[in-house]
Amino acid sequence: MNIEQAKVLRPVAPPLIIDDAYTEDQHARLLDLVRQNGPWPLIVAHHFQSAEELVATTSGAMPEGVEVSLDLFLTPVFRGFLSHDGVCLYPEIQDCFYNPRFLDLVRDYWGAKYAEPEGMLFNIQGPCSGGGSPHLDATRFRGLSLDNTPVWLMNTMAKSGLFKRWQARKSQIVAWYYRGRIGGGFVYWPDGPHEQPKTLRAPMWGRAAVVENEMMFHSAQSCGTPELRKPEGLAFDSLMEPDPESEGGWRITTEGKVIQRIPEDEFRFLVHWGANVYMDLDELKLFADHTDDLTHERVFDVFLDDLKRRNVDFDPPSDPLTDTAFITLLNEVYGIDRPLIIPPEPEEDRGLAA
Numbered sequence: 001m002n003i004e005q006a007k008v009l010r011p012v013a014p015p016l017i018i019d020d021a022y023t024e025d026q027h028a029r030l031l032d033l034v035r036q037n038g039p040w041p042l043i044v045a046h047h048f049q050s051a052e053e054l055v056a057t058t059s060g061a062m063p064e065g066v067e068v069s070l071d072l073f074l075t076p077v078f079r080g081f082l083s084h085d086g087v088c089l090y091p092e093i094q095d096c097f098y099n100p101r102f103l104d105l106v107r108d109y110w111g112a113k114y115a116e117p118e119g120m121l122f123n124i125q126g127p128c129s130g131g132g133s134p135h136l137d138a139t140r141f142r143g144l145s146l147d148n149t150p151v152w153l154m155n156t157m158a159k160s161g162l163f164k165r166w167q168a169r170k171s172q173i174v175a176w177y178y179r180g181r182i183g184g185g186f187v188y189w190p191d192g193p194h195e196q197p198k199t200l201r202a203p204m205w206g207r208a209a210v211v212e213n214e215m216m217f218h219s220a221q222s223c224g225t226p227e228l229r230k231p232e233g234l235a236f237d238s239l240m241e242p243d244p245e246s247e248g249g250w251r252i253t254t255e256g257k258v259i260q261r262i263p264e265d266e267f268r269f270l271v272h273w274g275a276n277v278y279m280d281l282d283e284l285k286l287f288a289d290h291t292d293d294l295t296h297e298r299v300f301d302v303f304l305d306d307l308k309r310r311n312v313d314f315d316p317p318s319d320p321l322t323d324t325a326f327i328t329l330l331n332e333v334y335g336i337d338r339p340l341i342i343p344p345e346p347e348e349d350r351g352l353a354a
Helices: 003-008 024-036 041-047 051-057 091-097 100-110 151-160 281-289 296-309 324-334
Strands: 016-018 077-081 116-127 169-178 185-190 196-198 204-213 218-221 239-241 248-253 255-262 268-278
Touching: 024 091, 024 116, 024 151, 024 268, 041 077, 041 255, 051 185, 091 116, 091 268, 100 116, 100 169, 100 204, 100 268, 151 218, 151 324, 196 204, 204 218
Parallel strands: none
Antiparallel strands: 016 204, 077 116, 116 268, 169 204, 169 268, 185 196, 185 218, 239 248, 248 255
């Protein structure tokens, strides 16, 4: 592991844990929206076109001799978006997105003067393995965001340390609703990937963390009975939706066939709200005026120059955004291995949750 690069991956401050992130009414409206607007695809189906791209977002490297395949990363966690480019997509949850309490929290977290809502999404799942996949969230750079740039590239940029000058200050408030009896917590490495992780343990009902997840490895703790964590028939095009045969329940389908039913008490609901943060008016204007934005061409010029400086032999990429050989090379040079210390998998029923 590149020790110096690993030191870069620490959040601006340790996560701040809060309770009652959303009111009961807000939670009910959020959940009803999810139930009414599905079915919802897997996370990987939203964000990745190749396994190499996904590896760049997680550990940045694969063990020698292991053939990279998206099937290695299929987990039954599904996602939907509640906003686009800083705009709430659903009027019924505007108070959740344009949230004064959340804006105060992220400004205080950074010690900043300004903040604006940037994005809002959700994850839904039943039993699932999680502890083996620590990852970073996609950051943002002046001129580059999720709307125009793949997740893998922005994560590689952040891990390289070459683009700090352009990197946005961001913060998230991640809230969980889970009353299952095995696992389901939030595992995170606030002191860097070489150090001991911490775990926010379930049951979590409206508990949330104010975080900088672009610069901190984190993971969902595995949850549910181990043998149910990867349903047979799970595929890249699997979907999750309410189960019409079970009140409060959910189901996973592949090509229209039900492959798993999830009772309400095993359902894990995550709501992820994010903000852009600006320390002062000058920083805000620098973003708003686009006077020092990055482009994809400029990014790859920086990478290519650095690779040459390192005396790395490589073939010029045909299309650096999609060239899997070049993506693999960037993973090898700038990748940071997964955290050294991984907590053990939760296997035991902890009893009835409060």
